[in-house]
Amino acid sequence: MAVALEPKLDTSAAQTRQALLEAGGAVFAAVGFHNATVREICRQAGANIAAVNYHFGDKEALYREVLAYFQTRAYQKFPLDLGLAPGADAPARLRAFVHAFLLRIFDHSSDAWHGQLIAREMVDPTSALDAIVVERIRPQAQHLARIVAELLGGQPDSELVRLYAFSVVSQCLFYSHCQPVVIRLFPEQEFSPAEIERLADHITRFSLAAFKEVARTRRGQSAAKPLAPKPSASSPRRQPAKPRRARRD
Amino acid sequence: MAVALEPKLDTSAAQTRQALLEAGGAVFAAVGFHNATVREICRQAGANIAAVNYHFGDKEALYREVLAYFQTRAYQKFPLDLGLAPGADAPARLRAFVHAFLLRIFDHSSDAWHGQLIAREMVDPTSALDAIVVERIRPQAQHLARIVAELLGGQPDSELVRLYAFSVVSQCLFYSHCQPVVIRLFPEQEFSPAEIERLADHITRFSLAAFKEVARTRRGQSAAKPLAPKPSASSPRRQPAKPRRARRD
DNA sequence: TGCCATTTCAAACGGCCGTTTGAAATCTGT
DNA sequence: ACAGATTTCAAACGGCCGTTTGAAATGGCA
Numbered sequence: 001m002a003v004a005l006e007p008k009l010d011t012s013a014a015q016t017r018q019a020l021l022e023a024g025g026a027v028f029a030a031v032g033f034h035n036a037t038v039r040e041i042c043r044q045a046g047a048n049i050a051a052v053n054y055h056f057g058d059k060e061a062l063y064r065e066v067l068a069y070f071q072t073r074a075y076q077k078f079p080l081d082l083g084l085a086p087g088a089d090a091p092a093r094l095r096a097f098v099h100a101f102l103l104r105i106f107d108h109s110s111d112a113w114h115g116q117l118i119a120r121e122m123v124d125p126t127s128a129l130d131a132i133v134v135e136r137i138r139p140q141a142q143h144l145a146r147i148v149a150e151l152l153g154g155q156p157d158s159e160l161v162r163l164y165a166f167s168v169v170s171q172c173l174f175y176s177h178c179q180p181v182v183i184r185l186f187p188e189q190e191f192s193p194a195e196i197e198r199l200a201d202h203i204t205r206f207s208l209a210a211f212k213e214v215a216r217t218r219r220g221q222s223a224a225k226p227l228a229p230k231p232s233a234s235s236p237r238r239q240p241a242k243p244r245r246a247r248r249d
Numbered sequence: 250m251a252v253a254l255e256p257k258l259d260t261s262a263a264q265t266r267q268a269l270l271e272a273g274g275a276v277f278a279a280v281g282f283h284n285a286t287v288r289e290i291c292r293q294a295g296a297n298i299a300a301v302n303y304h305f306g307d308k309e310a311l312y313r314e315v316l317a318y319f320q321t322r323a324y325q326k327f328p329l330d331l332g333l334a335p336g337a338d339a340p341a342r343l344r345a346f347v348h349a350f351l352l353r354i355f356d357h358s359s360d361a362w363h364g365q366l367i368a369r370e371m372v373d374p375t376s377a378l379d380a381i382v383v384e385r386i387r388p389q390a391q392h393l394a395r396i397v398a399e400l401l402g403g404q405p406d407s408e409l410v411r412l413y414a415f416s417v418v419s420q421c422l423f424y425s426h427c428q429p430v431v432i433r434l435f436p437e438q439e440f441s442p443a444e445i446e447r448l449a450d451h452i453t454r455f456s457l458a459a460f461k462e463v464a465r466t467r468r469g470q471s472a473a474k475p476l477a478p479k480p481s482a483s484s485p486r487r488q489p490a491k492p493r494r495a496r497r498d
Numbered sequence: 499t500g501c502c503a504t505t506t507c508a509a510a511c512g513g514c515c516g517t518t519t520g521a522a523a524t525c526t527g528t
Numbered sequence: 529a530c531a532g533a534t535t536t537c538a539a540a541c542g543g544c545c546g547t548t549t550g551a552a553a554t555g556g557c558a
């Protein structure tokens with residue numbers, strides 16, 4: 001992690017390294033760690049097959065550096081307090097948080113693979129997820145928890161705040177995790193910067209409205225308000241199981 | 250697809266087929282389609298390596314049948330109108346929708362892999378996703394859209410309703426897609442039936458509160474209410490790029 | 499029981515994978 | 529310009545993959 005001297009940035013070796021990082025981001029984002037092949041990454045980077053092992057050690061080490069690289073870029077480009085006045089109030093900070101979150105996910109400018117890399121890592125974790133949670137996700141969760149706690153009037157580490165913070169981030173992550181489904185359901189849907197602004201507005205307004213309404217009627221606490229009866233334990237019926245054979249026909 | 254006669258259910262061949270479906274569900278859910286190996290599935294099913302190709306044709310055909318099998322089971326066990334009175338109002342139907350959704354995701358009883366299979370398919374689609382969207386997701390989306398439209402007072406196919414429906418399902422899907430992260434952030438979190446009830450209550454209450462608040466202040470429509478200034482186009486700064494070499498040391 | 503279709507089995511095939519190798523090319527400092 | 533370290537390169541290695549094969553085992557039916 002610690003680096004004493006900065007590398008010569010325009011060395012041929014440094015260029016190869018950089019090309020491998022960029023190509024690795026593209027390929028890992030497109031097909032995931034396991035499906036990605038070192039051959040394809042090297043091809044896209046214009047490098048030899050042995051380049052990954054020479055410059056990074058092995059495929060997994062390259063993957064870790066790719067994750068760190070694009071993550072750092074994304075958070076440098078869109079920090080947690082993106083475009084926020086110093087003394088901004090909680091609603092404004094919530095809006096900034098949501099907007100920056102969406103921008104990090106949807107930054108498809110040239111080569112920004114952070115969103116897709118993280119989405120894959122969340123659903124199909126590699127050994128790199130633990131570090132990501134500690135270094136990025138947990139601070140972000142605490143940041144959001146402070147905002148939500150201020151809006152709800154609870155403790156940042158309370159279970160209530162956790163539930164409401166989940167409700168906020170989930171609305172952002174949806175567009176990252178379910179993009180293939182959203183595109184199939186609504187092919188006309190686009191994710192231009194203007195559209196992302198509107199999404200951020202919606203999510204912020206939706207959440208703030210829920211916060212306000214809940215803060216108003218805060219007495220039933222978080223106990224279960226039974227709106228529907230139990231599912232009556234319907235047993236999973238036997239399915240017909242079609243008798244198709246696949247061999248020689 | 251069409252099956253004329255029902256197969257002999259206790260045939261040795263039918264048992265093998267069934268065992269392959271169950272084992273396939275477990276393995277595909279655990280590691281995804283690409284990472285799953287036919288050898289491991291056959292091992293768990295107690296079948297020979299050639300069994301998959303004999304009974305299903307190839308690995309992908311097995312995967313399609315596994316998806317259909319567990320999907321059918323999940324929706325039979327937890328239908329869209331789970332435990333709902335015939336003339337129930339919109340809030341009750343929303344609650345039932347959310348609860349059934351969560352139950353389908355979290356049904357870890359013995360061998361119910363629907364949730365994990367679908368989550369993987371959404372983030373890393375195979376050719377099977379198109380059929381899933383048409384047969385399952387779209388009807389479900391329309392079902393929810395009708396509920397939301399009734400609550401908001403709009404058209405089920407309006408953009409406003411779509412946004413709000415997304416906000417509801419996203420809160421459910423979050424626990425499916427981000428389970429590895431949630432577990433790492435909050436190791437004490439559990440997903441017992443009682444906890445799922447509480448989750449369903451929270452999501453329903455959160456969403457209904459937002460609906461109510463929005464329906465009350467419905468005049469600014471869905472235009473962008475600028476809560477924060479533009480990000481001032483901060484260019485992605487150059488990152489330090491540590492100069493580590495990996496070979497021979 | 500004996501025949502034949504169905505199902506299982508162990509073994510192998512071809513292919514793609516990550517990685518290694520040792521030589522060739524290229525840089526770096528003198 | 530030259531020696532030595534660094535970087536690139538084509539080729540190959542071993543391993544695991546999905547699938548195929550042909551024979552052996554099994555089951556239903558006369």
